Amino acid sequence: MSEINAEASAESFAAKRVSLVQMRSGQRGRIVVIDGGYGLARKLDALGIRVGKEVTKISAQLMRGPVLLQQDNTQAALGFGMASKVLVELDGGGQK
Amino acid sequence: MKILLMGNPNVGKSVVFNRVTGANVIASNYAGTTVEFTKGSMRLGDRRVELIDVPGTYTLEPTCKAEEIAVEMLDEHTDGDVVINVVESTNLERSLNLTLQLLKRKIPTVVALNFWDETKHKGISIDDKKLEQILGVPCVPICAVTGEGVKQLVGKLKEAKPSDYDYEDNQRWQKIGGIVDKVQTITHRHHTWLERLGDASVRPLTGIPMAVVVMFLAFKVIRFIGEGLIGYVGEPLFEKLWAPVMMKLSAVMGSAGFLHDLVIGQLIDGEIDFGQSFGLLTTGLFVPIGAVLPYVFAFYVVLSLLEDLGFIPRLAVMVDTLMHKLGLHGFAIVPMLLGLGCNVPGALATRVLETRRERFISATILSIAVPCAALQAMVVGLVGKHGAGYLAIIYGTLLAVWVVLGLIFNKTVKGESPEIFLEIPPYRIPYMRSLAKKIWIRIKWFLKEAIPFVLLGVLIVNLLYTFGIIQFVGKITAPVVTRVLGLPQDAVGALIVGFLRKDVAVGMLVGGGVQLTIKQLVIASVVLAMYFPCVATFTTLIKELGVVDMLKSAAIMVISSLVVGGLLNLILPG
Numbered sequence: 001m002s003e004i005n006a007e008a009s010a011e012s013f014a015a016k017r018v019s020l021v022q023m024r025s026g027q028r029g030r031i032v033v034i035d036g037g038y039g040l041a042r043k044l045d046a047l048g049i050r051v052g053k054e055v056t057k058i059s060a061q062l063m064r065g066p067v068l069l070q071q072d073n074t075q076a077a078l079g080f081g082m083a084s085k086v087l088v089e090l091d092g093g094g095q096k
Numbered sequence: 097m098k099i100l101l102m103g104n105p106n107v108g109k110s111v112v113f114n115r116v117t118g119a120n121v122i123a124s125n126y127a128g129t130t131v132e133f134t135k136g137s138m139r140l141g142d143r144r145v146e147l148i149d150v151p152g153t154y155t156l157e158p159t160c161k162a163e164e165i166a167v168e169m170l171d172e173h174t175d176g177d178v179v180i181n182v183v184e185s186t187n188l189e190r191s192l193n194l195t196l197q198l199l200k201r202k203i204p205t206v207v208a209l210n211f212w213d214e215t216k217h218k219g220i221s222i223d224d225k226k227l228e229q230i231l232g233v234p235c236v237p238i239c240a241v242t243g244e245g246v247k248q249l250v251g252k253l254k255e256a257k258p259s260d261y262d263y264e265d266n267q268r269w270q271k272i273g274g275i276v277d278k279v280q281t282i283t284h285r286h287h288t289w290l291e292r293l294g295d296a297s298v299r300p301l302t303g304i305p306m307a308v309v310v311m312f313l314a315f316k317v318i319r320f321i322g323e324g325l326i327g328y329v330g331e332p333l334f335e336k337l338w339a340p341v342m343m344k345l346s347a348v349m350g351s352a353g354f355l356h357d358l359v360i361g362q363l364i365d366g367e368i369d370f371g372q373s374f375g376l377l378t379t380g381l382f383v384p385i386g387a388v389l390p391y392v393f394a395f396y397v398v399l400s401l402l403e404d405l406g407f408i409p410r411l412a413v414m415v416d417t418l419m420h421k422l423g424l425h426g427f428a429i430v431p432m433l434l435g436l437g438c439n440v441p442g443a444l445a446t447r448v449l450e451t452r453r454e455r456f457i458s459a460t461i462l463s464i465a466v467p468c469a470a471l472q473a474m475v476v477g478l479v480g481k482h483g484a485g486y487l488a489i490i491y492g493t494l495l496a497v498w499v500v501l502g503l504i505f506n507k508t509v510k511g512e513s514p515e516i517f518l519e520i521p522p523y524r525i526p527y528m529r530s531l532a533k534k535i536w537i538r539i540k541w542f543l544k545e546a547i548p549f550v551l552l553g554v555l556i557v558n559l560l561y562t563f564g565i566i567q568f569v570g571k572i573t574a575p576v577v578t579r580v581l582g583l584p585q586d587a588v589g590a591l592i593v594g595f596l597r598k599d600v601a602v603g604m605l606v607g608g609g610v611q612l613t614i615k616q617l618v619i620a621s622v623v624l625a626m627y628f629p630c631v632a633t634f635t636t637l638i639k640e641l642g643v644v645d646m647l648k649s650a651a652i653m654v655i656s657s658l659v660v661g662g663l664l665n666l667i668l669p670g
Contacts, residue, residue, distance in 0.1 A: 025299070043517055046154030048190035050269065059299040065417040066426065066516050068298050073186045073218060075294075075522075077413045079425065079515020 016090055020057060020067050020083035028056045029088035036085040044086070047076045055088065097145045099138070099253070100169060102198065103182035104191055105152030106521050108210045110134075111240035111530065112182055113149040116250060121149055122534055124403035127519050128152065128162055128430070128448035133169055140253060154190075156197045161447045161455075170201070178204045178256045180249070185209045185237070186218050188280055192272045195231070196263065204256035205233045208249050212237040219285040227279045232259040241527040290523045297410050298520065307414045310407060318394045322473065325390030334370050334386045342368050342378055358558050371478075372607040379603060380554040383474070384546040388599050389539075391473035395437050396538045404526035404534075408433065409518055416516050422502025423457045423509060424449070425516040431458050435466040438542070439633040442466065443640055452645075453511030457502065459641055460649045463629040464656060465498035467598075470546065474602035475621045482614045489668070490621050497626065497660055501652075545632060546597070553593050553600035560589055580658060582665035586610040587620055594624050595631055615670040619661050627657035 023029060031053050034041050044050060049071060058068040058075065060083075067083035069076050078086070101109045105127030113121055117136030122129060134149040153166040170179075181198055183191040198205055209224060228235040234252040238245030263271045296302040342360055349356040351363065360368065361375025368375075370382035402408060408430060416426030427448055435442025442462050446455045467475070479486050506513075560566045569592065570577070570585030577583050577591070587610065594601035605612055605620050612620065628650065629637060638646045 042155075042157060043159055046159065046193070047517075047519055048187075048193070058295055059303075061413065061417060062300045063417050065300075066413055068413065068520065072189060073220075073522075074190055075520040077298075077409070077416070077426075077516055077518045077520055079416070079517065082515050082517060 017087055018090060020055075020069065020078065020086045020088065021060070021080060023057045023088060023090070025057050025059050027090060028054065029090040030054050031086060032089050033087040034085060035087060036082070040082060040085060044078075044082070047074055048072065049076065049078075049086070054091075097140075097143075098173065098177045099145055099147045100150055100173065100177065100179045101148065101182060102150050102166065102170065102179055102194070103152060103210075104154050104184060104187075104194060106519065107152065107182045107184045107191065108240040109152060109182045110149055112180070112208065112210070112238070112246065112249075113147060114530075114533070115240060115243055115246045117147055122537060123530065124400075124408070124534075125406040125521050125524050126403065126409045126430070127521070128427075128445070129403075130162075132444065132447075133165060138250070140250070153194065155194060156201075160450045165447075170198075170203075173203060178206065178253055180206050180208055180253075182208045182210050182240075185211050185215045185222055186220060188220075188222060189272055189276045192275060193268065196261070196268055196272065199231065199233070199259040199261050200263075202258040204258055206249065206252050206256045207231065207233060207235040208240075208245075209235060209237045210240050212245065213239045213242070217285075217288065219283040221281045221283070223279045227275070230261070230275055230278065232261050233257065241530055290525070294406070294410070294520075294523045297407075298413055303410070303414055307411055310402070310411075314398045314402065318391070318398050319476075321394035321397065322391035322476075325393065326387065326477070330386040330390055334382050338381075339368050339370075342375075345377075354562065358555070371603060374554060374557055374604075374607045376551055376554050379607065380551045381547075383554075383599050383603055384470075384543070384550045387477055387603075388470045388473040388546065389542070391476070392437065392469045392542050393535070393539060395469045396535050399433065399437060400531055400534045400538070401526060404524065404531055406521045406523045409520050412516065412518060413520065420513070421506065422461070422499065423506030423513050424454055424502070425513065427516055427518055428454065428458045431462055432466055435462045435468065436472075437469050437538070438545075439463055439466065439468050439629060440545075440636050443633055443636045446640060450514050451512050453509050454513055456641060456645055456649065457505045457509055457513075459637055460505070460652060461498050461501050463633055463637060463649070464501060464626050464653050465494045467494060467625040468630075470597070470599040471602060471621075471625055474599045475625075478602060478606055479614070479617055479621060482617070486614060486618050489618055489664075490625075493622050493660065493664065494625060497656065501656065546599075549597045549630075549632070550600055553596040556596065557589065557593055557600070557604060560592065566592070576658065580665065581619055581623060581661040583616050583620055583623075584610065584612065587612065587616070590620065590624060591627065595628060595634075598624055598630055613670060615665075615668050618668065619664045622664060623657050623661040626653060626660060628653055 031051050053071050055069050055071040058070050060067045064080040066077040066079050101113055103109050110121050110123035110130050116138050121134045130151045136147050137144045138147050150169045151162040151166045153163040156167055158164040158167050179198055181195050224235045224237050234255050236245055236249045236252055238249055297306045346360045359375050359377055361373030361378050364372055368378050370378055373379055412426035412429050415429050419426050419428050431442045431445040434445050443459055446458045449455050566589040570588045573588050574585055577588050590601040590604040601624050
C-alpha cells in the first residue's frame with residue numbers, strides 16, 4: 001500500500017475521487033459526478049445509477065471490457081467508456 | 097377496453113400475461129425477451145377484454161427500438177384502458193421511476209408487486225398497504241411464476257383509477273427516495289450461493305472458464321439428446337412403424353407413376369428410403385419430425401434452461417470485448433444464440449440493439465453465418481456420417497465468415513455502435529412448469545412453421561423435376577454452380593428449394609439421384625447456410641431492416657457465399 005499512499009499524499013483529493021474503471025473490485029463508493037452528456041446520464045438513470053448513489057464494483061473484464069456494478073439489488077454492466085465517465089468518492093477515503 | 101402490461105425489462109410481464117390469458121408467450125430471465133407486443137384476451141367480469149404484453153422499458157423516454165414500441169403502445173391508449181404496472185419488489189426504487197412516470201399520464205393503473213417471494217430471501221420487507229395509500233392506486237403483491245396473487249390482481253382491475261399523486265419531473269428521484277424510505281425496510285443477510293455463483297461468473301478469472309465449460313456442456317447435451325432421440329425414437333418410429341404402412345400404400349398406388357412419386361416418392365431398390373425417396377408422406381414427414389425435431393427439441397431445452405437461469409446476460413458481458421471488434425456489443429450474442437435455433441426470432445431479437453448500424457451488422461452476419469437448427473440437424477446427419485472432421489470444416493468456415501464479415505462491417509458500415517449497458521439479473525432456479533411450457537411453445541411454433549413449408553418444399557421439388565425445370569436452370573447457372581463452386585448441375589435444385597426450407601434443401605443433396613462427393617457436400621452445406629435466408633427469415637428481415645438495407649444485405653449474402661464456396665472449392669482436396 002506504500003506506493004498508493006505516496007500518491008495519495010501528493011494529490012489527496014484526487015485519490016479519493018476515482019472513476020469506476022480505476023476503482024478496484026469489491027470497493028464501495030458514492031457517485032459524485034457523471035461526466036458525460038445528457039444521453040449518458042439519462043441512460044444510467046434508467047437503472048438507478050445517478051449522483052449520490054452508493055455502488056459496489058463487482059468486477060471488470062479484461063482488455064477494457066465492461067465494468068460490473070451493484071447498487072441496491074440491481075447489477076448492471078457498463079461499457080469501459082461509460083464507466084470511465086462515472087466518478088465515485090470511495091468509502092472511508094478508499095484506503096487505510 | 098384494453099389492458100396494457102407495462103414495467104421494467106425482466107420483471108415478469110410475460111409470465112403474468114401467460115397466467116392471466118392462458119396464452120403462451122416466451123418468458124426468460126433477461127431484459128428484452130419480449131421485443132414486440134403480444135395480444136391476448138382475458139375474462140373480466142362478464143366481458144372479454146384485450147390484454148397486451150408490452151416490451152419492457154425503464155423509462156418513458158425510450159433508448160432503444162423495443163422501448164420505443166412500448167411508449168408508442170402507451171401513447172395509443174384510449175379512455176377506459178388500464179395499465180398493469182408490473183414492478184420488481186426486490187428493486188422497488190428503480191421500478192418506481194417508471195411507475196411515477198406512468199401515474200403522471202393519468203391512466204387508470206394497478207401496480208403488481210412481482211417477485212414478492214424473493215423479497216423474503218433478500219431481507220426486504222415492503223408495506224404494500226402504505227404504498228397503495230401513497231400512490232393512490234391498488235398495489236397487489238404477486239409471485240407470477242407460481243401464480244400467487246394473480247387472481248387478486250385481476251380482481252383489483254375494476255378498482256384501477258388515475259392517481260392523484262403529483263410531482264415535479266426534476267424532483268422524481270427525491271420523491272421516490274421518500275416513498276421507499278416510508279414503505280421498505282431492509283434487514284442484513286448473508287449472500288446466497290446463487291449470488292456467489294453469479295458474481296463468480298462475471299469475474300474474468302472464474303467467468304471465462306465457466307462460460308467455456310457451460311458452452312461446451314450445452315453443445316454436448318444438445319448432441320446427446322438430439323442423437324439419442326433420432327436413434328432411439330425417430331428412426332425406429334419411421335423405419336419400423338411408418339415404412340410398412342407406406343409400402344402398403346405404395347403397392348395400392350401401383351408402385352410407380354406421377355401421383356405415387358408425389359405421395360410416396362421413388363422407391364430405392366424396391367424400398368422406401370426416408371432420406372432419398374422425396375415423397376410428401378415419406379421424406380416430407382421424416383425431415384421435420386424424424387430428423388430435425390429431435391435437434392430442435394434438444395436445442396430449445398438447453399437454451400431455455402440457460403435463459404431462465406440468467407446465464408445469457410453474463411455471457412453477453414464475457415463476450416463484449418470480442419463483439420466490439422465486430423461493431424456490436426456483448427448483448428448482440430442474444431440474436432445469435434436465438435438464431436442457432438431459428439433465424440426468425442434471431443432477427444427479431446436484433447431490436448434489443450440501439451442503432452441502425454448494429455441492427456444491420458447483426459442481422460446480416462446472423463443470416464449469413466448462423467445456421468438454424470433445422471439446417472444443422474440435416475447437415476450433422478448427412479455430413480457427420482463421413483466424419484466429424486468435415487463437420488468441423490463447415491462450422492469452422494461459418495465461424496470464420498461470421499468474424500471476418502463483422503470485422504469488415506465494423507470498418508465500413510456508417511453509424512454508431514454504443515457500448516454495452518445491461519442489467520444483470522440474479523441467477524434464478526428455473527421454475528420447471530414454466531420452463532416446460534416455454535419449450536413446448538417453441539416446439540409447437542417450429543412444427544407449425546416447418547411442416548407446411550417442408551411439404552410445400554417437397555411438392556415443389558417433385559414438380560421441378562417432373563417438368564425439367566431443375567435441369568433447365570442447372571444449365572443456365574452452370575458457369576457459377578459448376579465452375580466456381582464445383583457442384584454438379586443438379587445441386588441447383590437445392591439452392592432453389594433452400595429459399596423455402598433449408599432442411600429440405602440439404603436433404604436434396606443426397607436424394608433424387610444426385611450423387612455428391614464429400615467435398616461437394618461440404619461446399620453445398622456452407623453455401624446453403626450462407627447464400628440467402630429462407631423465406632420466413634427473409635420477410636422478417638425486410639420488416640426489421642427496411643427494403644433498402646435488406647437489398648444491401650442480400651447482395652452481401654450472395655457475394656460472400658460465392659466467394660467462400662469458391663475458396664473452399666479451391667482449397668479443399670478431393
